[in-house]
Amino acid sequence: MAIEQDASRTEQEERKVLVARNATTGEMIGELPVADEEAVLAAVTRARAAQLAWATLSFQQRGVYLQRFRDIMLDRADAIARIISREVGKPQIESMMSEIIAGADFINYYVKHAEKMLADEPIPLHLLKHRKSYLHYVPLGVIGIISPWNFPFILALSEVITALIVGNTVVLKPSELTPLSGQIIIDMFARAGLPQDVVQIVHGDGKTGAALVKSGVDKICFTGGGATARHIMRAAADTLTPIVFELGGKDPMIVCADADVERAAQAAVWGSFLNCGQVCASVERVYVHREIAEPFIARVVELTKKLRVGNATGNADVDVGSLVHERQVQIIERQVNDAVEKGAHVAAGGKRPEKLVGPFYEPTVLTHVSHAMAAMREETFGPLLPIMVVEDDEEAIRLANDSVFGLDAYVFSTDSAHADRVARRIEAGTVMINDVIASYMAPETPWGGIKQSGIGRVHGGALGLKEFCQVRHVMGERVRLPLKRELWWYPYHQSQVPLFKGIFKLLFGRGKKK
DSSP states (O other), X not given: OOOOOOTTSOXXXXXXXXXXXXXXXXXXXXXXXXXXXXXHHHHHHHHHHHHXXXXXXXXXXXXXXXXXXXXXXXXXHHHHHHHHXXXXXXXXXXXXXXXXXXXXXXXXXXXXXXXXXXXXXXXXXXXXXXXXXXXXXXXOSEEEEEOOSSSTTXXXXXXXXXXHHHTOEEEEEOOTTSHHHHHHHHHHHHHTTOOTTSEEEOOOSHHHHHHHHTTTOSEEEEESOHHHHHHHHHHHHHHTOOEEEEOOOOOEEEEOTXXXXXHHHHHHHHHHHGGGGOOTTOOOEEEEEHHHHHHHHHHHHXXXXXXXXXXXXXXXXXXXXXXXXXXXXXXXXXXXXXXXXXXXXXXXXXXXXXXXXXXXXXXXXXXXXXXXXXXXXXXXXSSEEEEEEESSHHHHHHHHHOSSOOSEEEEEOSOHHHHHHHHTTSOSSXXXXXXXXXXXXXXXXXXXXXXXXXXXXXXXXXXXXXXXXXXXXXXXXXXXXXXXXXXXXXXXXXXXXXXXHHHHHHHHSOOOOO
């Protein structure tokens, strides 16, 4: 459910206070100040002033602050997981596993490797041998990060980490649906002794985000929906502010004829219903070879019906919690109704749980689906798994690529060489073989999509770090020649023409009469 303001507040107070709520129950769990345009500009100004000193620190010195943050985070892991779970509605074990543990690993990785990754890169010159050339990387300045609600801690923290270790300062705007998960990041950096204004936070809705985009930051890093990304891109174009976007997808899973049915079924269920399906890399459509379709579908349905759905913010053992707000439930209902009207069969789920109050929807499996249905073409972001039977790999590949999205994709086969051949033909930023979603947990690997799934990459070792750098080129002298001027400098003389023709012949074998 969307965050609402207290009805008792005056109009002026409503504009200035953001109410954080438990996603499942609607209970108010905190209040935070809303940053208007003036406050956003002030934060960016402070961040720019702080950046100069922050950038002069060595990688090791900056890493000390990140390691302190890591230690504080691990000490407070239970409390952080509770906050995340209450704001999103997910089980605390998911918050612990996919957000806190991943955050600690990201810090360890970049503190250890960032300096080497951003070392000067020599450029061998094939012709101007008396010259030397190299690239060096410097921080951009101030990075504006607009983070989403589905993984509100790690998706903000991972980008903050990479921006900071390079030498940038950060202004973070978390989702208005999960503001406390963003605020605890700032609070822990303060406890870690991070210099003042190196990381700041601005709370609010789209107006606050729009103010950050046009505030003069040196880059915007946005994770969210395509419609918002288009608004950001238009606004960023006015100042030529660079952007990096991660925009979700409609991620396909191909189950080949020789796949391990049990592993593929287990992966499909977890990959579709993790975080109640609110994962940009969720398995949102499956193409299974007819030869194994019957046992695969039967096992998926069996596993799905065993999932325990409930209030994940309590003490009960729950596999799938609530969605983050009612709007997501309505999207699922629309897609399921559309599919059923067009001939799909509901093999599991297909409705709101009768005994649960809040934004819940049963983990749902659809069969007899086609690409004429919204469930196979539009991003769902909820616990919905449509399965389509195909005749061969060629049909599966064609259908997998028949999408405006291209974030992640998954291929299941017991033949590694065959799986690799299929994977190479899938139009996606990442293709995993015999696994799902987990590539995000590896900071060495890039994260981002093609088509309408995004622009640029985060993580990926040096690739992710360089998203937050200026790339500068230096060309110098390898050997100092006793020349007062280069051959091609002024003044020009016609007598030089034969000399240059001789050079052409020497270098390129040109100049001979045919």
